[in-house]
Amino acid sequence: MTMSTENNPVPENAEGQDVLIADHRYDGIREYDNPMPFWWSAIFWATIVFSLVYYVGFFFMDFVDDYQDDLNQSMSDLEAVRAAWEKEHPQITIDEASLAAVADDPSKVEEGKALFVAQCAACHGPEGQGLIGPNMTDQYWIHGGTNVDIYNTITNGVLDKGMPPWEAVYTVDQRASLVAFIRSIQGTNPAGAKEPQGDLVEPTS
Numbered sequence: 709m710t711m712s713t714e715n716n717p718v719p720e721n722a723e724g725q726d727v728l729i730a731d732h733r734y735d736g737i738r739e740y741d742n743p744m745p746f747w748w749s750a751i752f753w754a755t756i757v758f759s760l761v762y763y764v765g766f767f768f769m770d771f772v773d774d775y776q777d778d779l780n781q782s783m784s785d786l787e788a789v790r791a792a793w794e795k796e797h798p799q800i801t802i803d804e805a806s807l808a809a810v811a812d813d814p815s816k817v818e819e820g821k822a823l824f825v826a827q828c829a830a831c832h833g834p835e836g837q838g839l840i841g842p843n844m845t846d847q848y849w850i851h852g853g854t855n856v857d858i859y860n861t862i863t864n865g866v867l868d869k870g871m872p873p874w875e876a877v878y879t880v881d882q883r884a885s886l887v888a889f890i891r892s893i894q895g896t897n898p899a900g901a902k903e904p905q906g907d908l909v910e911p912t913s
């Protein structure tokens with residue numbers, strides 16, 4: 709910006725574009741009207757437009773994610789990573805004793821119950837009393853009644869008899885929890901229990 713006093717003629721700037729502000733004079737100091745470059749003004753207006761769009765999107769129309777949205781997204785990403793990891797790295801080895809230990813853990817039984825209600829109750833009844841699928845509360849088993857037998861039936865299913873395999877759906881630990889839940893309802897004899905199917909298997913533990 710070039711300054712000038714009243715006595716000096718005001719030169720045009722190098723580009724010959726600037727205009728002297730005629731009615732603007734302080735202590736003899738005068739000023740050019742030096743417009744902001746177009747690119748600068750464009751960015752300035754763009755920030756204002758952006759702020760309005762963002763404000764509306766954030767507070768009213770919900771197309772801008774807030775902290776909670778981001779957190780939920782991250783948590784479900786984390787959950788997926790964790791589930792994949794657990795699938796690759798099961799927390800237990802499958803044998804009678806370790807499945808029995810899972811069955812002794814009430815929190816695992818609860819977890820198994822939730823899974824059972826979600827996916828198994830449609831065929832085995834919400835109390836395991838049996839519907840299309842057999843009764844889970846009696847001591848009769850078609851495919852064996854040890855913990856490992858039950859685990860294997862859940863894992864591999866019996867496709868030609870209508871029992872789906874759950875290996876791809878539930879992790880090793882989740883299937884172990886399902887065994888734990890089935891163990892916990894042994895002998896409960898719920899209303900409407902389906903007649904026994906298979907062979908009598910005396911409980912070992």
Ligand code: HEC
Nearest residue numbers: 827828831840841842849850851852861866869870871886
């Ligand atoms: C679409 C129906 C259906 C669903 C869903 C289903 N089952 Fe089954 N299940 C069956 C049928 C039918 C059988 C009997 C198979 C046979 O006759 O060989 C069976 C058998 C079983 C057996 C073996 C019982 C025995 O006497 O040996 C177990 C254990 C079992 N299911 C557990 C589960 C669990 C746990 C789930 C949920 C994760 C589940 N099932 C979901 C239909 C189903």
